[in-house]
Amino acid sequence: MSERLEALANAGVSIWLDDLSRERIETGNLADLVKERAVVGVTTNPTIFASAIANGERYDEQVRKLVAAGEPVDRVIFDLTTEDVRNACDVLAPVAERTADDGRVSIEVEPDLANDTEGTIASAQALWAAVARPNALIKIPATKEGLPAITAAIAQGISVNVTLIFGEQRYREVMDAYLTGLELARDSGLDLGAIRSVASFFVSRVDSEIDARLDAIGTDEATALKGKAAVANARVAYAAFTEVLASDRWSVLAAAGANAQRPLWASTGVKNPDYSDTLYVTDLVVAGTVNTMPEKTLEAFADHGVVEGDQVTGKGEEARAVFDALAAVGIDFEDALVVLETEGVDKFKKSWTELVETVEGQMEKAGR
Template sequence: MSDRLQALSDAGVSIWLDDLSRERIETGNLAGLVDEKSVVGVTSNPTIFAAAIANGERYDEQVAQLVDKGEPVDRVIFELTTEDIRNACDILRPVAERTAADGRVSIEVEPALANDTEGTIASARALWGAVDRPNAFIKIPATKEGLPAITAATAEGISVNVTLIFGIERYREVMDAYLSGLEAARDAGLDLGRIQSVASFFVSRVDTEVDARLDGIGTDDALALRGKAAVANARLAYAAFQNVIASDRWKVLAEAGANPQRPLWASTGVKNPDYPDTLYVTDLVVADTVNTMPEKTLDAFADHGEVTGDQVTGRGDAAQSIFDQLTAAGIDFQDVLLVLETEGVDKFKKSWDELVDTVKAQMDKAAAR
């Protein structure tokens, strides 16, 4: 067991792996990460699945069977990915039984539905039913059209990982959508204790976009702010979370057995090699949060990460000061958020196209045998 990762876990940060493959599942690698590196959850996305399917032979038999049945590529993707999520959920089940909030494995609705509310709801239902594991999460993007889908899915008892959150105002809307879903679930007589949720707040992409703009401005004041926006943004998000769970509206739901929608720090792999490779873990340590890491970041923290107490609570004023300085330097953060969400949805769609192309290639190989 890594002492550094254990210290992170002891500080109240749930460590999730941002990767999944059938090889990890079948070789015991995932179970080993749970046992040895404090991993208590898994997130996935189409790019992760594309890499897994392209680089491994463990999908070949199932692909061949589905091709023999004449299944189209979208159905093949559905069957391959839900199989992996289901099996990963089974590996994480003991964690879920022990902790309730963790032991979760996330699968994403088709990204092309990011601006289609009804399509997202239908996809969430289909994925939830196919995986058929209580410790699954269905990832729904925090677009304007995704917000009512979050409410609808939660109202039906589907546990949701809300993804693609960049800004505080949208995050507040996400939390409101979750509470509305819980209220509808309560009124329908559902057991609120069985519903979990996380809100995935993207971190590193904020610095990537803001830093590029600061470099373009080029003044000493601007350059001194590089690498500060992402952590400040996340700290403000946590302050918004604290405000919600202190509200009377939340207290009523909590008394009815509801679980809080924990903040999840996503996109925590450092993009700029000049920054510490554990930056978005070390500087965002706070209880009742999740940090989902690519394995490279997980290994880096296990090797040299530091836990020096709560780095988030009570730092909202300092974080707001960073944004005041960014504004003074000429950064239009609302435009940054617009660009990040637009690019985020576009990247999601491109990653789906990549997965489709990968699976088509595997299907062609199977058909040619």
């Protein structure tokens, strides 16, 4: 076990891997990461699956069978990905039993449904039924149309990973959607203790967008603010989370057995080579949160990451001062959030197209 990752886990941060492949599962690599790298969860997306399927012969037999059965590409993707997530859930089942909150594996609804509430609900239901594991999480985007889908899924007892959250206001709407879903589930007589959720707050993309705007402004004051927006944004989000946890509304649900919707720091791979490659881990350490990392970031932290204690609690006002400074040099942060969400949904959809094209290529090979 890496001492640095163990220290991170001991600080109350749940370490999840932002990657999955059939090779990781079948070779025992995923199980090894649980034992040796303190990994207690997995997140996936269509790009991750496209890479796994394009580079892995372990999918070939299943693809051949599905092609022989005349299945269309969407069904092939559904079967390939749900099988991987189901098997990963089995690998992590002991973690789920031991920790209750962790041992989770996420799978996304079809990205083309990001602006389709009813379609998202149907996709979430189908994925939940197909994976058929209590430690699965269905990823739903935090678009305006996704919010009622989050409520509907939670109300039906489906555990959810809310993805593509960039700003405080939308995050508050996500938390409200979760609480509303729990209230509906309670009123329907469901066991609230069986429902889990995380809210994936994106980090590095915020710095990428804001830093580019600061560079365009070009003043010394603007340049001095580079690399500060993403962490400040996440700290403000955490302050909102603690505010909700202190509310009477949450107290009633908690008394009924509900679990908190933990903040999950996503997009934690550092894109700017001038910054520490563990920036979005070290600076966001706080107990009761999840940090999902690509393997490169995981290994970087195992090698030289530093845990300096809680870096988030009580820093909301300090973080808001960063926003004041950004506004003073001419940054329209709300406009940046709109751009980030729009680009996020677009990337979400493009990654699906990439997956479709990858699987179509594999199907053509299988049909020869």
